[in-house]
Amino acid sequence: MRVALLGTGIMGAPMAANLARAGLAVTVWNRTADKAKPLADLGAIVAPDPASAVAGADAVITMLADGPTVDAVLFGPGGAAAALKDGALVVDMSSIPPATAKAHAARLAERGCGYLDAPVSGGEVGAKAGTLAIMAGGTAADFARAAPLFAPLGKATHVGPAGSGQVAKLANQAIVGITIGAVAEALLLAEAAGADPAAVRQALMGGFADSRILQVHGNRMVERTFVPGGKVSTQVKDMATIVGVARDLGLELPFSELGSALFAALEARGEGLRDHSALFLELARRNGRA
């Protein structure tokens, strides 16, 4: 299987490496070409532009910053879509709004190409280890075709029609953002009431309050280390998309709206580059306890 991977950034580069190590014929492209070059050592071909990268490819993976970037790389001047071979499969693993993903699916279907939106959770660590959680939207047939692509990257789940992968990613981000708020308030209450927050976190692990967020982000709150991990600015963008999608659907999601407002306030203090567990600081400051 010949595969092109467009976007060899923090996530895309280790993903391309894992595909190459799995024996796939990989061509890569990146806007900043320097980031793609090291992949040549693993046998990947480095292409000078998206169109030449995807020429002849059976499948194309995009791993880009946001919806407008995917738009430009696929459909902009010199974009990949016009160069796709008939019946090629595009797998967009970027995190973009569900409506944009659906529009891309429709435009590619017109060209006779398959499409999956397949954003991931697990970060750089998961990308390197090949243990990403992959949430895939599209047809069952396209999901089946993508199996050899997903296998070296992590665990893929088919969650519904095109756009559903992005919806699942938003569901993921809503839970992550709100649970960070829950753990922050619990540890703040513990501290203010005279208990030992580190011991409280320890006591709660293994019970019904246990979560990856309590384990990982709770520890960052106790230690007051807010080094990313996942950035506040990313959480702000994702929570805004969640609230926007919910409004378009006529949904009122009060915990998500509260989380969106609090993360935005934290970013407005100039702390967008901290780890999202820094929501603890926002709540602490509002209570004069930072």
Added chain:
Amino acid sequence: MRVALLGTGIMGAPMAANLARAGLAVTVWNRTADKAKPLADLGAIVAPDPASAVAGADAVITMLADGPTVDAVLFGPGGAAAALKDGALVVDMSSIPPATAKAHAARLAERGCGYLDAPVSGGEVGAKAGTLAIMAGGTAADFARAAPLFAPLGKATHVGPAGSGQVAKLANQAIVGITIGAVAEALLLAEAAGADPAAVRQALMGGFADSRILQVHGNRMVERTFVPGGKVSTQVKDMATIVGVARDLGLELPFSELGSALFAALEARGEGLRDHSALFLELARRNGRA
């Protein structure tokens, strides 16, 4: 070690059984005596009132419904406190407000008795299996004395001075209640946006959104089974205590306040006896999707 256990309800009865099986000399008392009698088969002595239950005991465990009940059983007419032997240790494993626990600690100290507040998480299943998460507040010396009592019941963590165990339990309940809200909103968004909520839950497990609540309560939401488990009415009581304690400390905890209001609204619809995962229904109904 001679131990008295006051309150052999759903939690207290299996705890008393585990203490007896561990070889401790156990005396039990329960307001409804019928619930205590089966423990006699395990060698426990069934006492007719709290005072005679605690006479001669080295340690007394209370496992009762709420603060006023613990008040009455310890300090009411014919209560246990007056009958305690010098230096006895009282371990209150009920879930009561931290201020009440601190007051009990002070009154027992005046009588020369030790005290721990040691509420639990893990429910009836954990009580039977001896796998409760025990959050203990009090002195390090009293915590060390309680080790042989805690060992047959679960895993105990010392979280601070008297009252801190109750604070940790509130922290636990805040995280549980808010995380239920997070998972409910995520699944509601997934469903409304056309994804498969069961597949989305599956895809999210193992990632940063994973939690005991996503695993257990998320499944109840997907299956629309809201059989307790933990009751809405208990969550309402706990969230009200959390908000009350926070206000007394001058703390603003917006996620907890939102959760408190939503659980109260659900109970006001007459659904207090459902599992607390039924918060999904409250959010669904507000969006015309129940």
